[in-house]
Amino acid sequence: MDNAWRMINDLVSNLTSVITGLLGLGIVGALAFGDMSVVGLDVITHVTDLVSSLASSGVVGLLVLAVLMALVNR
Numbered sequence: 001m002d003n004a005w006r007m008i009n010d011l012v013s014n015l016t017s018v019i020t021g022l023l024g025l026g027i028v029g030a031l032a033f034g035d036m037s038v039v040g041l042d043v044i045t046h047v048t049d050l051v052s053s054l055a056s057s058g059v060v061g062l063l064v065l066a067v068l069m070a071l072v073n074r
Helices: 001-035 043-056 060-072
Strands: none
Touching: 001 043, 001 060, 043 060
């Protein structure tokens, strides 16, 4: 049973790493090539919307941001 949880933890950790890498690649691609809406992804707008919604939430947004950063840095 312990081995199954370790395998699930490794899977989630690897998926998080892949998603974080794709997010960074999307941001760099949008900055380098401009409008990436041809691909159907507007990463900069989504990140900006997320940050503005967290900022407008006050302390709750700050707590959510801290939890997200702790999960990503894990």
